[in-house]
Amino acid sequence: QSALTQPPSASGSPGQSVTISCTGSSSDIGAYNFVSWYQQHPGKAPKIVIFEVHKRPLGVPNRFTGSKSGNTASLTISGLQTDDEADYYCSSSADSNNFVFGTGTKVTVL
Amino acid sequence: QLQLQASGPGLVKASETLSLICTVSGESFNGRTYYWAWIRQSPGRGLEWIGSFYSGRGSYFTSSLESRATISVDASKNQFSLKLDAVSAADTAVYYCARQRRTDFDFWGQGTLVTVSS
Numbered sequence: 001q002s003a004l005t006q007p008p009s010a011s012g013s014p015g016q017s018v019t020i021s022c023t024g025s026s027s028d029i030g031a032y033n034f035v036s037w038y039q040q041h042p043g044k045a046p047k048i049v050i051f052e053v054h055k056r057p058l059g060v061p062n063r064f065t066g067s068k069s070g071n072t073a074s075l076t077i078s079g080l081q082t083d084d085e086a087d088y089y090c091s092s093s094a095d096s097n098n099f100v101f102g103t104g105t106k107v108t109v110l
Numbered sequence: 111q112l113q114l115q116a117s118g119p120g121l122v123k124a125s126e127t128l129s130l131i132c133t134v135s136g137e138s139f140n141g142r143t144y145y146w147a148w149i150r151q152s153p154g155r156g157l158e159w160i161g162s163f164y165s166g167r168g169s170y171f172t173s174s175l176e177s178r179a180t181i182s183v184d185a186s187k188n189q190f191s192l193k194l195d196a197v198s199a200a201d202t203a204v205y206y207c208a209r210q211r212r213t214d215f216d217f218w219g220q221g222t223l224v225t226v227s228s
Contacts, residue, residue, distance in 0.1 A: 001173065003156065034213035038157075045206060045218040046157070052213065089157050093213050097170040101149075101157040 004029065004090055004102035011108040017078040020105045022090035023071060028100050030071040034093035037066060037075045041086045049088075050075060077107070085109045112136045114219035116207045124228050128194040132207030132219060135188065145210040148181060148192045151221070152203035162210055163190060202226045 005023040012018040022029070022037075029035055035053045038046035048057055050066035053073065063078045073092070077084050090102035118130035132146070148160040161171035163181040171179045180193040194201060204223050208215040 032213070036214035038215075045220050046215075047218070048214060048216050051211075051216070057216065091157075091159075091214065097162075097164075098172060099159040099162075101159060104156045 001094055001098055001100045004100055006102040006105045009106045011110055012080045013110045014080050016080050017076060018107060019074055019076045020088055022073040022102045024092055025071055028092040028094040029073050032093045035068055035073040036091045038089045039086045080109050082109050112217045114207050116205055116219045116222040120223055121225050121227055122197055124198055124226055125196055128197050128224055130192045130205055131189050133189050146190045147208045147210040147215060149206045149208055150203040197226045199226050
């Protein structure tokens with residue numbers, strides 16, 4: 001199972017928006033509406049910010065939105081804040097009870 | 111609040127078995143409600159799902175590790191464990207345990223670094 005493809009980096013100024021893409025295949029993202037996104041600050045464990053493509057866990061601000069089209073999922077962070085600076089990983093269910101993660105994107109707040 | 115803590119030897123010799131335990135606290139350990147997973151992260155590979163234990167259904171693993179990995183649960187101790195046989199330098203990583211809902215991982219432990227030495 002190959003890793004999902006994400007851009008290595010993305011950036012924006014405070015208050016702006018940034019969108020991260022996550023490209024898979026018809027065996028993972030394209031087959032299931034089970035895409036999740038995780039935020040990871042340096043030295044910390046990942047934290048879920050989006051599940052089932054577009055749903056937010058309790059406590060995650062609505063500045064985080066998720067979507068999917070075909071084999072590509074996206075995470076948009078609007079109204080960027082300094083605390084949003086972190087690594088972001090997508091994940092998708094895949095065939096045969098598998099899971100696959102993305103390559104990760106480092107978001108920088110300029 | 112649910113908490114998970116992975117623990118085990120930080121250094122393992124090549125060709126030997128890596129053994130980690132995840133202790134679950136903060137609420138009743140209920141293997142029938144949730145699944146339990148192991149995930150690792152190395153600088154060269156990012157996050158990698160290792161496998162998951164599904165109560166009543168057994169375990170599932172990523173294809174590249176399924177011949178070497180075992181996950182088991184001890185509900186009486188609120189623990190689940192990972193064993194990875196015949197390790198090599200490529201298995202050096204931070205290992206996380208996580209609670210898995212059916213399609214995502216909603217609670218993660220802090221992670222434990224395992225280095226494989228030659």
